[in-house]
Amino acid sequence: MMAVSTDCHKAQQDFPKVLILKPISFLAHVGERHVASNKFTFLKAYESSLPLHQFLSTHSPSIKAILSSVGTPITADILQLLPEVGVVVTTSVGLNQVDLPECRRRGIKVANAGSVFSDDVADFAAGLLIDVLRKVSASDGYVRKGLWATKGDYPLGSKLGGKRIGIVGLGSIGFAVAKRLEAFGCSISYNSRKRKPHVSYPFYESVCELAANCDVLVICCELTDQTRHMINKEVLSALGKEGVIVNIGRGAIINEKEMVQCLVQGEIAGAGLDVFENEPDVPVELFAMDNVVLSPHIAVFTPESFLDLMDLVMGNLEAFFSNKPLLSEYGD
Numbered sequence: 001m002m003a004v005s006t007d008c009h010k011a012q013q014d015f016p017k018v019l020i021l022k023p024i025s026f027l028a029h030v031g032e033r034h035v036a037s038n039k040f041t042f043l044k045a046y047e048s049s050l051p052l053h054q055f056l057s058t059h060s061p062s063i064k065a066i067l068s069s070v071g072t073p074i075t076a077d078i079l080q081l082l083p084e085v086g087v088v089v090t091t092s093v094g095l096n097q098v099d100l101p102e103c104r105r106r107g108i109k110v111a112n113a114g115s116v117f118s119d120d121v122a123d124f125a126a127g128l129l130i131d132v133l134r135k136v137s138a139s140d141g142y143v144r145k146g147l148w149a150t151k152g153d154y155p156l157g158s159k160l161g162g163k164r165i166g167i168v169g170l171g172s173i174g175f176a177v178a179k180r181l182e183a184f185g186c187s188i189s190y191n192s193r194k195r196k197p198h199v200s201y202p203f204y205e206s207v208c209e210l211a212a213n214c215d216v217l218v219i220c221c222e223l224t225d226q227t228r229h230m231i232n233k234e235v236l237s238a239l240g241k242e243g244v245i246v247n248i249g250r251g252a253i254i255n256e257k258e259m260v261q262c263l264v265q266g267e268i269a270g271a272g273l274d275v276f277e278n279e280p281d282v283p284v285e286l287f288a289m290d291n292v293v294l295s296p297h298i299a300v301f302t303p304e305s306f307l308d309l310m311d312l313v314m315g316n317l318e319a320f321f322s323n324k325p326l327l328s329e330y331g332d
């Protein structure tokens with residue numbers, strides 16, 4: 001029996017209820033029945049004709065778990081309507097969309113995508129950097145427009161090997177980026193909340209000092225109140241005119257206005273950006289810059305990793321409903 005219901009199609013079996021507020025693209029990829037797997041009933045608020053608050057009030061006594069993705073804010077207002085909720089499981093690594101202080105206050109557990117996507121994101125970060133330095137996308141455009149034949153050779157890019165890379169946020173993703181770029185012959189240093197005791201890469205307590213000692217900054221940290229706009233004009237100026245910034249973290253970690261200004265004025269050399277402050281809006285100034293490579297927040301996902309994500313999501317929900325420790329509890 002299919003374990004999926006809306007307000008007009010009630011579950012016929014007594015599976016634990018898992019609330020989904022907005023469509024989750026990963027479920028469409030793997031097929032949500034595989035994820036529910038006759039163990040949970042997904043209550044899909046977005047398929048209901050009821051206004052959200054009414055849907056939530058109607059179902060709240062039975063909703064103990066929420067499954068959500070990166071674009072779905074889990075706010076205190078929503079949680080307030082759901083007094084029985086004990087867990088929020090997300091398909092994202094970043095948790096800036098979840099009101100973590102409210103979850104902590106209520107004792108609601110939170111699980112994220114753990115390190116399922118670390119390799120994919122790190123591959124993409126390395127790809128963005130190579131693209132910016134070696135002008136892959138820009139020269140592709142040049143060839144496609146027929147300019148090679150009419151205008152001649154395209155300006156050469158810059159060598160990756162030997163570059164000094166500053167990783168901002170040396171978690172599972174930051175480490176994976178460091179390993180890849182080390183293999184290309186780059187040197188690595190990092191900034192993180194704390195120095196990592198077993199890591200030999202040079203540590204900079206200040207992100208500005210890190211920038212001053214690097215050719216490239218790769219932003220891999222979480223978006224928090226502390227990291228919002230942490231990469232500002234001062235940091236970018238410290239990175240310097242030859243410097244490149246790559247962001248696969250969250251857009252708002254960079255002060256986007258100041259970054260655009262730095263790019264327009266040639267105060268940094270280029271950028272590889274997968275994330276933006278107000279997605280899907282991207283500052284229009286960037287469109288005309290061939291020293292900037294843009295992608296639509298896709299660094300994180302490959303379908304190949306979705307099966308691992310499915311196991312993790314299922315494992316977290318099953319663990320919660322059987323009172324066991326979550327597999328990827330945030331804050332562990």
Ligand SMILES: O=CC(=O)O
Nearest residue numbers: 070092093094300
């Ligand atoms: O950006 C995507 C994620 O945090 O998983």
